[in-house]
Amino acid sequence: MSLRPFLDVILASLVLGVAIFTITARDLFAAVVGYVAYGLLLAFVWIRLYAPDVALTEAAVGSGVTGVLLITAGKRLGALKDVAPDRQPGLALKLLTGVLAALVASALGAVILMLPDPPPSLAPEAAAAADGPGAGLGNPITAVLMSYRSFDTMLEKIVLILAVVGVWSVGADKAWGDAPAPLRQQKAYAPMVFLAQMLAPVGALIAIHVFWTGANAPGGAFQGGALLAAMWMLTMMARLAQPPRVDAQWLRLALVAGPAVFLISGLAGGVVAGSFFAYPQALAKPIILFIEAFMVLSIAVALPMLVAGPPSERQDQ
Amino acid sequence: MITLLDLFSIAAIGVGTFFFFAGTVGLLRFPDSLTRLHALSKADNVGLGLVALGLIPRADSALSALKLIVIWALVMLSGAATSQLIGRALRRGRK
Numbered sequence: 312m313s314l315r316p317f318l319d320v321i322l323a324s325l326v327l328g329v330a331i332f333t334i335t336a337r338d339l340f341a342a343v344v345g346y347v348a349y350g351l352l353l354a355f356v357w358i359r360l361y362a363p364d365v366a367l368t369e370a371a372v373g374s375g376v377t378g379v380l381l382i383t384a385g386k387r388l389g390a391l392k393d394v395a396p397d398r399q400p401g402l403a404l405k406l407l408t409g410v411l412a413a414l415v416a417s418a419l420g421a422v423i424l425m426l427p428d429p430p431p432s433l434a435p436e437a438a439a440a441a442d443g444p445g446a447g448l449g450n451p452i453t454a455v456l457m458s459y460r461s462f463d464t465m466l467e468k469i470v471l472i473l474a475v476v477g478v479w480s481v482g483a484d485k486a487w488g489d490a491p492a493p494l495r496q497q498k499a500y501a502p503m504v505f506l507a508q509m510l511a512p513v514g515a516l517i518a519i520h521v522f523w524t525g526a527n528a529p530g531g532a533f534q535g536g537a538l539l540a541a542m543w544m545l546t547m548m549a550r551l552a553q554p555p556r557v558d559a560q561w562l563r564l565a566l567v568a569g570p571a572v573f574l575i576s577g578l579a580g581g582v583v584a585g586s587f588f589a590y591p592q593a594l595a596k597p598i599i600l601f602i603e604a605f606m607v608l609s610i611a612v613a614l615p616m617l618v619a620g621p622p623s624e625r626q627d628q
Numbered sequence: 629m630i631t632l633l634d635l636f637s638i639a640a641i642g643v644g645t646f647f648f649f650a651g652t653v654g655l656l657r658f659p660d661s662l663t664r665l666h667a668l669s670k671a672d673n674v675g676l677g678l679v680a681l682g683l684i685p686r687a688d689s690a691l692s693a694l695k696l697i698v699i700w701a702l703v704m705l706s707g708a709a710t711s712q713l714i715g716r717a718l719r720r721g722r723k
């Protein structure tokens with residue numbers, strides 16, 4: 312008898328348990344820690360579902376970057392706690408919230424229970440497309456992302472840029488164009504500096520490897536970009552680097568480079584290969600890697616900018 | 629047919645798992661955060677090192693064996709640094 316179903320059941324119950332802990336945790340920090348653990352466990356679930364690409368993304372973005380984002384957000388909320396009046400919502404509001412939440416949950420449950428059998432799927436079409444126009448890549452996931460559903464992939468990066476614009480726009484008028492506040496307010500701390508100096512070069516190398524190998528094996532632009540982003544955040548936390556001014560030209564160019572190159576290549580495909588976002592068969596692989604390289608750059612810049620927050624006037628140093 | 633290398637793998641991974649188990653027991657049972665940190669770092673460094681060591685003979689190629697060692701080294705690096713950070717935060721009295 313195989314042990315695997317048994318282990319899978321343990322894994323699934325662990326995920327459920329951590330999810331319940333995360334929702335019910337009273338302490339903000341405990342909830343964030345629960346969420347990070349939940350993301351890592353979910354990465355294991357994806358591995359068990361034979362989806363290592365999704366697992367890599369979940370570990371890097373769902374757990375790593377989102378964790379940093381939530382911890383920073385939690386710290387800022389903690390600073391606000393003294394300002395906000397300590398008012399409890401009334402009974403009617405609590406009841407209304409409960410009823411609404413139950414409605415949403417039951418609607419979701421109903422939709423899942425009423426799924427047609429077999430469920431509608433685009434998987435066969437995507438698989439065929441990965442063999443056809445996206446060919447030349449050994450990794451069908453990358454082929455589907457960059458060829459079959461390239462428009463979605465490009466729009467995802469535009470959403471990232473919009474998020475950065477949204478974060479920047481909540482800064483004070485006077486601070487506009489300035490740099491975001493440093494990620495850590497204290498002075499440089501030796502173990503942190505050591506970690507950044509040792510880990511950042513290795514991490515950057517691994518990030519490039521993950522992006523490059525994504526053409527043929529699990530990996531890809533988003534995973535590599537998220538790793539690079541993490542390394543930049545690490546150097547900023549160690550105070551080896553400062554967040555750049557938000558009006559710096561190189562920063563804005565790097566932010567839009569990914570979607571811009573993607574869009575231009577897509578338009579060029581309309582002329583050369585006959586349809587929007589089509590690539591000439593022989594050149595598909597180099598073109599896709601070229602586009603992905605710029606997307607890595609955009610992701611690596613956008614994620615730390617989300618964590619760094621809006622531009623603020625420097626008064627801490 | 630169990631070869632000598634298989635036995636080595638079983639032994640190394642078994643001892644590594646024991647370190648993880650002991651570290652987890654320490655994490656749950658030790659009285660304060662500094663001793664819990666101590667238990668956790670043993671599990672991470674020695675336990676993962678032994679598991680990686682046990683997996684090396686089972687790797688497909690020399691490159692994947694090397695990757696296992698790199699993973700262990702990276703975990704040790706980040707584990708040591710985060711232990712320092714948590715320890716400092718504890719000494720300053722903020723949890």
